[in-house]
Amino acid sequence: MKSAISFSAALAAFFAVVDAQAPPQLGTVLIQTGLDPSKCLTVKSNTDGAAVVIRTCTNTESQRWTFGNSQVRVFGDKCLDVPEGQDANGVKLQIWTCSAQGNNQKWFYDKWGFNLQWMGNRGKCLDMTNNNLKDGANVQISQCTWGPANQIWNAGHDVNSLPEKTQNGQFGTNNCGTGSSQTSNCQTAWINSIDDFCIWSPHAPNSVIGDTEREGIAWCTKAGRGTRTIPDGTLQGVHWVETDKYVQVTGVGDFTKTNIRAGDDGGEFDPHGADANGNPIGGLLYGNTFRPNMQYHEWTNFMSHNQFCIRACFGPDATKYCEHIYDVMGCWWNIPASYSANVFESCKGAVGQPMGIYGTSTWSQGIKPTPAAHPAPASSNCVTQPTVTSTPLRKRAVSFGSPDAEL
Numbered sequence: 001m002k003s004a005i006s007f008s009a010a011l012a013a014f015f016a017v018v019d020a021q022a023p024p025q026l027g028t029v030l031i032q033t034g035l036d037p038s039k040c041l042t043v044k045s046n047t048d049g050a051a052v053v054i055r056t057c058t059n060t061e062s063q064r065w066t067f068g069n070s071q072v073r074v075f076g077d078k079c080l081d082v083p084e085g086q087d088a089n090g091v092k093l094q095i096w097t098c099s100a101q102g103n104n105q106k107w108f109y110d111k112w113g114f115n116l117q118w119m120g121n122r123g124k125c126l127d128m129t130n131n132n133l134k135d136g137a138n139v140q141i142s143q144c145t146w147g148p149a150n151q152i153w154n155a156g157h158d159v160n161s162l163p164e165k166t167q168n169g170q171f172g173t174n175n176c177g178t179g180s181s182q183t184s185n186c187q188t189a190w191i192n193s194i195d196d197f198c199i200w201s202p203h204a205p206n207s208v209i210g211d212t213e214r215e216g217i218a219w220c221t222k223a224g225r226g227t228r229t230i231p232d233g234t235l236q237g238v239h240w241v242e243t244d245k246y247v248q249v250t251g252v253g254d255f256t257k258t259n260i261r262a263g264d265d266g267g268e269f270d271p272h273g274a275d276a277n278g279n280p281i282g283g284l285l286y287g288n289t290f291r292p293n294m295q296y297h298e299w300t301n302f303m304s305h306n307q308f309c310i311r312a313c314f315g316p317d318a319t320k321y322c323e324h325i326y327d328v329m330g331c332w333w334n335i336p337a338s339y340s341a342n343v344f345e346s347c348k349g350a351v352g353q354p355m356g357i358y359g360t361s362t363w364s365q366g367i368k369p370t371p372a373a374h375p376a377p378a379s380s381n382c383v384t385q386p387t388v389t390s391t392p393l394r395k396r397a398v399s400f401g402s403p404d405a406e407l
Contacts, residue, residue: 180225
């Protein structure tokens with residue numbers, strides 16, 4: 001099994017190797033701030049000198065960016081531009097007609113696709129001014145700080161205009177339609193509630209997770225998103241917990257019904273993998289808990305033949321609470337929670353301690369001795385139900401920011 005990369009490990013790797021590259025996502029993307037993925041890099045108008053700001057994602061033309069030749073383009077012929085190449089912290093950005101001359105318009109993502117850096121000074125990064133998330137707030141360049149979410153820029157996709165594939169080397173598809181099929185290779189998943197969530201699992205029967213995690217597909221409790229549905233009888237205990245930093249689902253079951261080989265202790269699916277391409281490659285996760293139809297850029301899903309857990313993280317601490325470097329430690333160590341059989345419950349929860357962090361120390365996988373898992377955080381307002389089975393999806397999907405969102 002390939003180990004997934006953590007954000008902290010990515011920072012260390014950056015100093016060893018710098019790869020000038022576009023994000024791994026294909027085609028037109030939304031560039032979303034790590035502070036809140038419902039906020040997108042936006043241009044005020046299609047004119048030279050127009051300011052580049054942050055606005056609620058609506059998938060309008062002013063938010064659709066493409067990467068190529070070290071340029072970040074919008075409107076086809078306008079490029080993200082540092083005015084007159086001013087090399088100073090706090091310089092506000094603009095767009096200008098694309099030109100191959102100079103470095104004003106040259107950008108690259110770091111090796112792991114977190115920071116968008118300026119080639120005019122490789123120590124300067126695209127930065128969310130003063131962490132201001134109000135619509136219309138300007139973006140700027142500032143000294144790269146390698147960690148804070150104000151300099152994390154994720155290449156995302158509006159769920160209602162997904163391409164067929166979002167990454168090179170992808171096994172399945174992302175534009176999955178509104179049907180349901182047990183032979184589907186859809187790799188677009190959701191996490192909304194105890195009876196509306198997906199897991200990643202193999203596409204072929206009798207598979208070992210560690211050998212097939214790059215090709216995992218979505219298995220869901222709701223029919224109608226083009227995925228496979230989790231067969232009735234698979235889920236034998238499900239526990240939903242919602243906090244102000246993440247949502248998660250944990251439980252037990254017979255996951256040989258989702259093609260995992262009997263006795264397989266399993267492994268981790270996550271959006272980064274060992275090379276920033278994801279396990280699975282092209283896997284996307286959406287949800288409605290924090291914002292309608294919001295893409296989660298930080299999530300983790302551990303699967304074995306008889307246990308599962310999936311957590312999706314939101315906000316500036318997303319990389320902390322959805323870490324990806326403990327891929328052999330399994331569900332209970334990474335996501336301490338209830339895994340009781342024959343219990344199906346939805347709870348509010350306290351935010352737990354980040355995996356691997358003990359006071360001021362961070363443990364690295366493989367170092368002996370292995371510390372104990374953190375205790376499961378407290379939960380409250382739990383509501384139980386008899387079971388969780390696959391049911392049709394009845395509510396329609398809408399774009400970011402729609403006033404009539406029903407999800």
